[in-house]
Amino acid sequence: MSLIAAGISILLLVILDQESKLLIQSSIPFLSSITVIPGFFNLTHLHNTGAAFGMLKDSNLFFVILALVALVALIVSRRHFAGKLMGTGWVLLIAGIIGNITDRLRLGHVVDFLDFQLAGYHWPSFNVADSCICIAAGLFLLSSFQPPPKSSQS
Secondary structure, three states, rough: HHHHHHHHHHHHHHHHHHHHHHHHHHHOOOOOOOEEEEEEEEEEEEEEEOHHHOOOOOOHHHOOOOOOOOHHHHHHHHHHHHHHHHHHHHHHHHHHHHHHHHHHHHHEEEEEEEEEEOOEOOOEEHHHHHHHHHHHHHHHHHOOOOOOOOOOOO
């Protein structure tokens, strides 16, 4: 993927993330839910000052610094993310980090709203940026099972 295509993709994903969060904030009161699929999926307006699953609550500054360091490292190491899976994962990871760091800097917390349950198990709420980060991790894992590219120095 070219750098321009990657940049446009990142921008579109960040816009999708931020617009979906703004829509939730303007239409669902904090700590309230709208049932979409009964017993399976709700839109629930929540705030998270920690990491995934609410771990390290009230650590917003730590995660802002960690995200900034991760962004710099990812940008500097861009050339190491070769191939379709790794390149797409890089784009998704950058977009996810930018989406959540935008919330942390603007609001002091991350807005979560995608709320799933299945067979009595309630998955912690998340957002579009979190989805980008998780899909990126999956793509990186999948790419580790691919054979290495053939060297041109045979």
